[in-house]
Every structure is written in structure tokens, then in C-alpha cells.
Amino acid sequence: MTIEEGPDLNLDAGPRVRRGEAERTCIVNRTAGSPDGLIRFVIDPEGVVIADLKAKLPGRGAWVTATRAALTEAVRRKAFARAFKSEVTVPADIADRVDALLEGQALSALSLANKAGAIITGFSKVEAAASNQDIAGLIHASDAGEDGVKKQAQAVRRRHGDDEGQVARVTLFDSSQLDLALGRMNVVHAALLAGGPSAHFLARCAALEVFRSGALTGGPSPASVNEPKH
Incomplete structure (x- = not known):
């Protein structure tokens, strides 16, 4: 079936996921999957x-x-x-806008x-936490x-030996962005203590990294990477 056919396969019925509508279909590659792996x-x-x-x-x-690809x-x-069956305006920088939104979500988290x-900051404190605690990430x-x-x-x-790969690494932001998000000066390194807030942040980082590169490179994807958007 082409994109021009079957409009009900191209658009959802609204923002709420209803029973039997757990999957969504990408209008580009026609692959159906969880909404967590797609952007609405x-x-x-x-008309934009x-x-x-x-x-x-x-x-x-x-x-x-x-x-992004x-x-x-x-x-x-x-x-x-084709999907909306109408004349629409697609901003030339729409990919950059989505990148900025995803980045903003991660920094807010x-x-x-x-x-x-x-969050633990300060080189010595981060090093101590990494050596002595089961942190979620650096x-x-x-x-x-x-x-x-x-x-x-x-x-x-x-601390972790062969299991060191289970500690996520985040290198998506420069020091000025970290300073602003954490309300501190000269933040270069930080440790994430295990728990919901850190998992949420890592999930947002995963979404940003996947959007940019198509894959995760900073360590394990936390369980909450698939946290629902709805």
C-alpha cells in the first residue's frame, strides 16, 4: 500500500492512545511499533x-x-x-527544532x-561516588x-569491574549547559544517583542521542527509556 492510500493508516485519531491502538505506523518507512520509538x-x-x-x-x-534521518x-x-491529505508548511529547519526540543527536555529532566x-558534582565527590556507590551514570x-x-x-x-558498562555515560552537553541546568558554576563532571529522577533524565538523553545518531553510544539504555509519552 502506498502512502497516498489508506489515510487511516497514516494518521491517528487524536492524542489519546485507545485500546487496540498501542502501535503507531511511521509515515516514512511504514514500520509499525510502539509510540515510544516515534515522534508525533x-x-x-x-497549517505548519x-x-x-x-x-x-x-x-x-x-x-x-x-x-533525524x-x-x-x-x-x-x-x-x-500526503499523510494529512492537505497543503501543509514544513519548516526547513524542522529537524533542528525537534533536536532543540529533545535537548530542552533532557536538560529540564x-x-x-x-x-x-x-546529582553529585565536584570532581572529588564524583570520583568518590563512582568508587563507592552503585551510581546510575556519569x-x-x-x-x-x-x-x-x-x-x-x-x-x-x-567499583564495578567487568560490569562497568552498566553505568551510563552522558556527554551530550557542554559545561555552560550543565551550569545552567544545575544552577552552579564550572560543572564538568557529575554523578547520577540511582532512582526515578536519574532514570527519567537518562531516558530523555537516550531519546536525544537516538534522534541524532540513530543509536545509543553512552552506555545501557535505562528501563525507563520506554516510559510512555501518554
Whole structure:
């Protein structure tokens, strides 16, 4: 079946997932899967296609696999116009806008984790936590020095041995972004204490990393990466 046919397969019936509608179909590759692995798009009152990351905006929605490559292909194929069966405006920088939204979600989750007391900062304190506690992950600023990153990795290795790969690493943000999210100056390294707030942050980081690269490279995907959007 082509994209032009079967419009009910291209759009959902609204923002709420109803019984029997647990799967969504990507308008680009026609692959059906959990909504967690796709991004919902709707048309705003001006006819502009916008991302609905929380899948709560009113109106029928079109779903795209949650990667930059898939979104770029959707734009190239004019898949949104076909799916919505109408003239729509797709911003030229729609992929960058989605990236910024996903990044904002991750940094907001980091701020919430910090308020919940789940973040440790300061090189020595992070090293001690990595050596003595079962932390959920390490955060390194993208502009962190290589020596500091190696020392933190050694601390994790002393604690976890062959299981060190179970500790997530986040290197998605520079030090200025970490400073702003955590309300502190000169944050280069941080440790994530195990728990819900850290898992939520890691889930948002996973979504951002998968969108950018199509895969996870910073360690294990936490169980809550598949937390529902609805």
C-alpha cells in the first residue's frame, strides 16, 4: 500500500492512545511499533507541521520514527502533505527544532533530578561516588578534559569491574549547559544517583542521542527509556 492510500493508516485519531491502538505506523518507512520509538506531528492553526513530543496536542497526528534521518526523509518525500491529505508548511529547519526540543527536555529532566538530590558534582565527590556507590551514570561535559574523564572511568572500573558498562555515560552537553541546568558554576563532571529522577533524565538523553545518531553510544539504555509519552 502506498502512502497516498489508506489515510487511516497514516494518521491517528487524536492524542489519546485507545485500546487496540498501542502501535503507531511511521509515515516514512511504514514500520509499525510502539509510540515510544516515534515522534508525533500535528498541524497548527496556521497549517505548519510541528512536533508533539508528549503526544497530547489536539487533532489527528502523523508519526515518524524518532531519528533525524527518518524526519529528513519525511521532508524529502513530502510525506506530511500526503499523510494529512492537505497543503501543509514544513519548516526547513524542522529537524533542528525537534533536536532543540529533545535537548530542552533532557536538560529540564537534569534540573529536576538535581532538585530531587540525585546529582553529585565536584570532581572529588564524583570520583568518590563512582568508587563507592552503585551510581546510575556519569555526566561529562562535552568540553571536559580527557584526563578527567579517564580518571572517573577508572573509579567506576574499581567499583564495578567487568560490569562497568552498566553505568551510563552522558556527554551530550557542554559545561555552560550543565551550569545552567544545575544552577552552579564550572560543572564538568557529575554523578547520577540511582532512582526515578536519574532514570527519567537518562531516558530523555537516550531519546536525544537516538534522534541524532540513530543509536545509543553512552552506555545501557535505562528501563525507563520506554516510559510512555501518554
